[in-house]
Amino acid sequence: MSDPDHPLFARLYDPVMAVPERTLLAKHRQYLVSGLSGRVLDLGAGTGGMFPYFADLSEPDFRVVAIEPDPHMRRQARERASELALDVQIDDACAEHLPYEDDSFDAVVAAFVFCTIPNVEAALSEMARVLRPGGEFRFVEHVRGDGPAGNVHDLLAPAWHAVAGGCHLNRDTGDRFLRDDRFTPTEFSRHDSGLSALVPVVRGTTVRKSDSTLQRLVGAL
Numbered sequence: 001m002s003d004p005d006h007p008l009f010a011r012l013y014d015p016v017m018a019v020p021e022r023t024l025l026a027k028h029r030q031y032l033v034s035g036l037s038g039r040v041l042d043l044g045a046g047t048g049g050m051f052p053y054f055a056d057l058s059e060p061d062f063r064v065v066a067i068e069p070d071p072h073m074r075r076q077a078r079e080r081a082s083e084l085a086l087d088v089q090i091d092d093a094c095a096e097h098l099p100y101e102d103d104s105f106d107a108v109v110a111a112f113v114f115c116t117i118p119n120v121e122a123a124l125s126e127m128a129r130v131l132r133p134g135g136e137f138r139f140v141e142h143v144r145g146d147g148p149a150g151n152v153h154d155l156l157a158p159a160w161h162a163v164a165g166g167c168h169l170n171r172d173t174g175d176r177f178l179r180d181d182r183f184t185p186t187e188f189s190r191h192d193s194g195l196s197a198l199v200p201v202v203r204g205t206t207v208r209k210s211d212s213t214l215q216r217l218v219g220a221l
C-alpha cells in the first residue's frame, strides 16, 4: 500500500470546503468534540479540520494526537495547529498501522476519513487495539445515498476517487461500524435531508467492549 501524496487535492481542500464547513459540517464537528476528555486520536487529520474544535475544549486532561499520512495535508495541519496554538502531536502514520500501544487512547475521532482509508478492516482492527475498553469511537462520515442518489454515486465513484484524493463516494461505512462486534453502538444518526441528500452523512459513537465481554459473547456461541 503506497502512502497518499496528493499535492493539488491538499492545496484545494480548504478553499473548496470553506462553505460546506460553515453551513453543513460545523454541527457534526461540534458533536465529535462534545465532552471529549483524556487522550484522543484524530484519525486522518487532513489539514486539521478538527483542530479549531479541539482548541476550544477546556477539559483539563484533554490531549490530542493526530495521524496524517499525506505530507501536503500534514504540513497544512501543522501550520493550523501553530496558528491556533494547539498542542497536538501530528504523526506520519496510516490508520492501518497505528504506531501506538494497546489500550492507549480514551477516544478515537474520525471525520470524513473512512471514505478514503484503503483498508477499512485493518483500520478498524487497529482502532480496536489502541482504544481502551470503554473508550469511544466517534465518527462523522459521508456515505452512499439511497435510491437514485446511490446509483449516481456508483456512477461517479471511479472519477471521484481519481480527483478527490482517493475518496470512495459510495461506501456504506456507517453500516460497517454498527456491525462491528468489538464495539457497542450508543448513538447513530443519518443526515440526508436538504442539501445533505446529495451526499448523506452518518454520525455516531460506538464504545470499545472489554475483552472479557468479548470472551463471554464468544463463549455463548
Ligand SMILES: C[S@@+](CC[C@H](N)C(=O)[O-])C[C@H]1O[C@@H](n2cnc3c(N)ncnc32)[C@H](O)[C@@H]1O
Pocket (backbone or CB within 6 Å): 004, 043, 044, 045, 046, 047, 048, 049, 050, 067, 068, 069, 070, 073, 093, 094, 095, 096, 110, 111, 112, 113, 116, 117, 118, 119, 165
Ligand atoms: C477528506 S480528508 C478529511 C480530513 C479531516 N479528518 C477533516 O475532517 O477535515 C481525508 C484524509 O484522510 C487521509 N488518509 C488517507 N489514507 C489514510 C489512511 N490510510 N490512514 C489515515 N488517514 C488517511 C487523507 O490523506 C486525508 O487527509
